[in-house]
Amino acid sequence: MNEELEKNGQGSGSRLQAALDGELGRLLDGKAGLEECCAANQELAAELRPLLQLALSGREALQAEVPTAAREKTRGKLVAQARSLSMQRRSSLALLRPLVLAAGLFVLLFAGTAVASSEAGPDSRLYPLKQRLELAHTTLAMQNLDQARAENSHANARLDELQKMLDNNRQEYVSDLLACYDKSISDATAHARSAAADGEDTAEIDALIQSTRLRHEEMLRKISAASVAGEAGPQPVTQDETGANSGSAQPAAVEPIESTDGTGAPVEDAAHAGSESGGDGTPDSGGHDGGSSHDGGSQSSPEREDGNSHNEESSHNESSSH
């Protein structure tokens, strides 16, 4: 008997718990009133009613008046903090984007192709791809320093290509390459000046741009020297059985090219700077020297040039990360 009573007690307790849970939800949601909830559980109504009434009273008793001043004061500070965090994240993302997207493009366009295109000169089928990659590189650089580095890197790439075209006796590309170099170095200078105006430390980029200009001047001197040597008259050229030139091949006469230093001012006439060409009049094909302070040394190799640009990006990211 006692066990039965106990069991019934437990049973009615469980039923009350279930009824309370179900009706409390309807009551607090406003889907049913107190009487309706009790009517739906008539045999438990006597026990259920006071509990539901207590729940309604408890809800009212627990409501608190919220002080407006404190709410607004905290709101202002937190929203300002949200804005600050958002700006920090955007600038961190901007620093990473050139790397991320360059890496993405690299993968998408197949590693082999991208590597091949980095070596491509204007006479190569891959040259348009190289130009697109450089454009993406510049476009994604969000800050002036990044853009200055990107443009300086491209200016050096033009000089590499120029050297290659000269080595391969492809004079038809020289003018365009020099024009492209002028634009890149001019843009690099402009971005560096903007960065300086923003209070950024531009010592490094200024040195890099100056090195690029010195290299450019060196190349102009060689081109001019070659041009002068060409005007002195053709040198004997030997031919092998295939008819190809060999031995000390002479480039076609190169007209002296006037160029600017990126600021619009013409550089000193390279011809008056003296010739540093070899005894046979051919321009030096090796990497330049003469005080270049590139972080990677000679820039004549496309691989090293690309490596340097990545390193520049990496070091910038490392030094600028928040």
Next chain:
Amino acid sequence: MTEKRELSRLIKRIQKGDADAFGQLYDRFYDPVYSYVLRQTGSRADAEDITAEVFLYVLEKIDGFSWRGAGFVAWLFRIARNDVLDHFRRLGRSARETALTEDVMEQPSEALVEDLANKAWDDRELRLAITELTEEQQQVVLLKLMMNFSNRQIGEVLGKSEGSVKALMHRAMLALRKRMKKW
């Protein structure tokens, strides 16, 4: 648009860096979080500080939030609950017991004293009765009655099953009824 979908969109905007969206989230949830914290600490000053901490934490961590289980609201109140627990841990156990009754023990207004049958007095008695529940029972009562949380949401906040939440609510209401003799 359902409320949940609207909230989901708001959170995505915040995760993308929309500071105004965070302001909207704050406007929507400040009062319930403040009330929840106040009913545990009994101090308006502490409730303001802790509520501000809750939203600062949400701002810092919302990037990592992903919608699963009971969702954002449960996550928010879990943060609030943990902050309240940390608050009492710093103050010491006795401080909690004092704080819980501080609100109900504040000096009543003259009007209140004159009219002991005033509902406000009944409310104070009921709040006092709630403070005498076990900590888990209190949490279930606060989240159910103040926030109208589902059992699942309460379970997410407290780390309990829905069945346990139902049982806790039942026991809490029986205990309150026993305490409030007039019922």
